[in-house]
Amino acid sequence: xxxxxxxxxxxxxxxxxxxxxxxxxxxxxxxxxxxxxxxxxxxxxxxxxxxxxxxxxxxxxxxxxxxxxxxxxxxxxxxxxxxxxxxxxxxxxxxxxxxxxxxxxxxxxxxxxxxxxxxxxxxxxxxxxxxxxxxxxxxxxxxxxxxxxxxxxxxxxxxxxxxxxxxxxxxxxxxxxxxxxxxxxxxxxxxxxxxxxxxxxxxxxxxxxxxxxxxxxxxxxxxxxxxxxxxxxxxxxxxxxxx
Amino acid sequence: xxxxxxxxxxxxxxxxxxxxxxxxxxxxxxxxxxxxxxxxxxxxxxxxxxxxxxxxxxxxxxxxxxxxxxxxxxxxxxxxxxxxxxxxxxxxxxxxxxxxxxxxxxxxxxxxxxxxxxxxxxxxxxxxxxxxxxxxxxxxxxxxxxxxxxxxxxxxxxxxxxxxxxxxxxxxxxxxxxxxxxxxxxxxxxxxxxxxxxxxxxxxxxxxxxxxxxxxxxxxxxxxxxxxxxxxxxxxxxxxxxxxxxxxxxxxxxxxxxxxxxxxxxxxxxxxxxx
Numbered sequence: 001x002x003x004x005x006x007x008x009x010x011x012x013x014x015x016x017x018x019x020x021x022x023x024x025x026x027x028x029x030x031x032x033x034x035x036x037x038x039x040x041x042x043x044x045x046x047x048x049x050x051x052x053x054x055x056x057x058x059x060x061x062x063x064x065x066x067x068x069x070x071x072x073x074x075x076x077x078x079x080x081x082x083x084x085x086x087x088x089x090x091x092x093x094x095x096x097x098x099x100x101x102x103x104x105x106x107x108x109x110x111x112x113x114x115x116x117x118x119x120x121x122x123x124x125x126x127x128x129x130x131x132x133x134x135x136x137x138x139x140x141x142x143x144x145x146x147x148x149x150x151x152x153x154x155x156x157x158x159x160x161x162x163x164x165x166x167x168x169x170x171x172x173x174x175x176x177x178x179x180x181x182x183x184x185x186x187x188x189x190x191x192x193x194x195x196x197x198x199x200x201x202x203x204x205x206x207x208x209x210x211x212x213x214x215x216x217x218x219x220x221x222x223x224x225x226x227x228x229x230x231x232x233x234x235x236x237x238x239x240x241x242x243x
Numbered sequence: 244x245x246x247x248x249x250x251x252x253x254x255x256x257x258x259x260x261x262x263x264x265x266x267x268x269x270x271x272x273x274x275x276x277x278x279x280x281x282x283x284x285x286x287x288x289x290x291x292x293x294x295x296x297x298x299x300x301x302x303x304x305x306x307x308x309x310x311x312x313x314x315x316x317x318x319x320x321x322x323x324x325x326x327x328x329x330x331x332x333x334x335x336x337x338x339x340x341x342x343x344x345x346x347x348x349x350x351x352x353x354x355x356x357x358x359x360x361x362x363x364x365x366x367x368x369x370x371x372x373x374x375x376x377x378x379x380x381x382x383x384x385x386x387x388x389x390x391x392x393x394x395x396x397x398x399x400x401x402x403x404x405x406x407x408x409x410x411x412x413x414x415x416x417x418x419x420x421x422x423x424x425x426x427x428x429x430x431x432x433x434x435x436x437x438x439x440x441x442x443x444x445x446x447x448x449x450x451x452x453x454x455x456x457x458x459x460x461x462x463x464x465x466x467x468x469x470x471x472x473x474x475x476x477x478x479x480x481x482x483x484x485x486x487x488x489x490x491x492x493x494x495x496x497x498x499x500x501x502x503x504x505x506x507x508x509x510x511x512x513x514x515x516x517x518x
Contacts, residue, residue, distance in 0.1 A: 084448070198477075
């Protein structure tokens with residue numbers, strides 16, 4: 001009798017275990033999230049990324065044009081002209097992003113301006129709790145459009161796992177807030193979640209023209225130390241809300 | 244480096260490219276982008292192209308916006324302010340300047356090494372720059388001997404002479420630039436802080452006359468040449484890999500559960516059979 005009872009308990013527990021494992025396997029094989037996923041593959045531009053081609057436009061001098069003159073008389077066409085002196089050619093320091101917040105995934109990270117590393121890749125702050133803004137590209141609400149790229153490490157040997165591990169859980173329609181150095185705030189709505197092969201990130205991700213987009217980038221996919229670490233990039237694209 | 248010779252007040256201006264000279268500008272197979280820089284000190288001028296005035300009251304040290312011109316051949320004449328083709332001879336003249344379709348060029352009115360006014364067309368390099376880099380081009384258009392261009396104290400371009408240019412791509416950033424007589428420490432221009440913006444070609448012209456003591460710098464910039472970074476790193480420790488298939492714990496649990504179920508089944512079924 002005793003063995004029969006014990007066997008029944010074991011049977012029930014085992015059945016529950018089977019159900020749990022099957023559920024886990026099922027959910028992994030067929031993700032419930034409706035986001036378009038793109039697995040490792042050729043570096044073709046995803047059809048979802050629709051930034052226009054980044055053609056080098058005709059030069060437009062950035063300096064002010066207070067010396068512009070109009071022709072004194074007659075018919076000659078008006079040709080703009082500017083002081084070409086060094087004084088008219090000064091660097092500008094527009095507002096930059098300092099913090100990014102995604103409340104739904106409990107991500108709240110400081111943002112630092114970053115450039116390009118010696119290997120030609122985007123430079124990232126070593127601490128995964130701090131994200132980097134690609135300072136050569138557009139800033140939020142700059143009025144010039146293009147892709148605002150903010151990226152961070154998923155983890156690091158020195159600092160461990162960072163909050164961006166939860167970026168995988170972000171859902172379409174959720175809100176992203178970016179605080180700027182001038183005290184203003186830009187709010188975006190998640191429009192797209194994509195995965196790209198790490199070596200096949202489309203250049204349009206960094207487009208400096210077209211409508212304004214926020215691109216939040218980190219790593220994803222399998223980890224293969226032999227092949228340089230994580231094999232994918234997770235790219236969350238968000239559009240300005242209410243603007 | 245491109246070397247272009249130009250002779251003032253003659254009709255012998257070299258073609259922008261080695262294309263055969265055409266006699267009319269009618270062949271518009273496309274447009275070209277042309278800017279004009281005035282680098283002759285103390286002379287306000289009117290600029291004519293093919294007999295029509297295009298730039299009245301053009302003052303030294305100014306640069307025009309990029310003009311979109313039909314490709315073709317242009318006769319350029321520069322008159323002292325107030326003079327016209329009917330009333331005077333041009334101060335500078337260049338005939339048969341070839342402007343090829345798609346070209347981006349800057350025509351500079353400047354002094355040659357001996358102090359005579361001349362016109363020199365330069366072709367601007369608008370090829371892409373690598374991510375994080377900026378292009379610096381220096382053009383010697385001053386009545387001065389050969390110079391070295393230094394950035395942050397190091398010689399970047401050496402022995403640059405009128406009317407030649409030197410160019411290179413450097414990491415974007417601000418540099419302290421100066422110009423010295425070749426092989427010496429005699430600073431003739433600068434030092435000046437030069438902000439070289441990423442993905443932008445910054446073209447610096449040395450103009451004026453060393454003898455007259457009015458050497459100066461002029462700057463032109465062409466943006467939109469940037470490229471995207473090669474990629475985004477994103478992690479190094481492998482603490483949060485995403486497996487593509489069934490997670491290991493689910494496999495283990497499933498296997499253990501199946502074994503336990505089989506064991507329990509063996510215990511239960513035979514005992515029932517015994518009754």
